Amino acid sequence: MITCGAVTAGPGILGTGSYLPSRVIDNKDISELIGVSEEAIWRKTAIRERRWAKPEEATSDLAVAAARAALEQAGVSASQLGVVIVATSTPDSPQPATASVVADELGAGHGTAAFDVNAVCSGFTFALPVAERLLAGDEHSYALVIGADVYSRILALDDRRTALLFGDGAGAVVLGPGGRRRLLSARLAGFGAARDLIRVPAGGSRLPATEETLSAGLHHFRMDGRGVSDFIDSVVVPGIREFLADNGVRPDELAHFVPHQANGRILDEISKSLGIASDRLATTVTRYGNTGAASVPITLDHLSRSGAVAEGDLLLLAAFGGGMSMGLTLISC
Template structure:
């Protein structure tokens, strides 16, 4: 387990803050009746099990990088910077455009980032954004470069078996982004914690298509190219591992659940999030949710939900915000930050996440 930064006495680790947020959800809406018909379940069954009403899907000609570019542009607009100001672009995804090059390279070029801007991907599945956020924070803190763009983006509709009710009903496509830059005194990223639990890696996986099981007629016939998940095992992992780890993390940073003004968790499943928030002791009104309309968007879910809260004016300057990503690996990423209200050079025109 890796811990980063310190929040004691309100000090900011590295002086790095979120300066702007953005998101992109495809315009194509897919309701429960449509996904339920293929999976053999009803709208009522999906709502009762997950709380999800709808999700968004990328168009046939849209890839992960397309959504990431749109989210990145929105975040830069909110922060009042341009791609020329970026020294780093990090994309968290487990559905890259292609095995090589990194999707981040495609995104940096699409945004018009300057020659020499560093770009790399992070694959920690649904924890990926928080992993990328922690990495980018420390890269910036140790350099003279002021700005980084961190994006979580996934197009899970391309890797789902749409007849599998355990997975097909949960996932949507999307991207969310933040710009990182200099923090004002008493603001910014305070602490982070990254952890992996490889012995439980088979709870969430895509078995085929890699170096161990290269794509072949046999792997395709067996459906190994599709996303698989042990839902009961994941729920147990969250209850037995993630929940106590979050409590310990917040306490170790010098706070309690009562101090958390905003909890932005991975949007895995509405029922799971209800249990998680209740067990942590975080008041219902302080947990932000977007799963109802967007489903589980993988690495995008935390930044999409953060952007949703920020653009609706729910986050006040100085509020304590807890981000929690968890999922395949198994992995968990946590971040605690003191919100720095963005002061862009102009009013962002991006008021809706649809793109």
């Protein structure tokens, strides 16, 4: 576990952006695919629809679109970027890094550092404080941090526990000098003993893709739903309480709580457990489902563009995902 405080006179968030594919998959569509009723899907997840990428769209395409929106809002050109980080567990390919593709497509300058971060659904909350630290002491450079995933490509449609949850999307932020929204504190934590709760078994160096692994469906996403729920109760909720207490912040002092959009019913339970009022819970899960590492920045972008964030507001970003991993970030506006 690592905790870092604000960099003195460090960078802040200058702009946010997001992109969702145009292809809408509603609960009727999912019901027909997996054989679960629309009513049951809604009751279990609070999801009504999600977006899936078109066949020609890859993770980098979604990331580039979200990045352009964030750069435009920030008033920053791609040539000013010193670093591009893409948080994803569904890269375009094993190599090169998806961030390299994104940086090139955006027209980032020669020599711009570009790399991926894989902490599964916590990826964006891991990448954000890393980017802030990289900019520390540099008053002329900017960072682009993107969360992007295309989970529709790795879902097993015969797995009713996961196929109804996931959508595709990307969200981005631009960090740089003069940003009013400052990172006050961040905490990154890993729990490797629980790594088998969320997994894609094959396709790597331990189980390379073969006819046998493909026929067995080992390249598909798998999740132990009950185990993940227990992890949230025993690790995530207490971890958020401890993080807030360590920063001298009461839950009722948060203006906005922006969690990973894992499942709408789970988000309600987390908020209630923490004592955070429902009107301070920011959600996009009903419209977009669980978009992996993209869910926190997509929700942050929607919240920011809604006009609901005021000067002086405290925001908590909180994500959990495979690894297992947990990333928490406190932001002052």
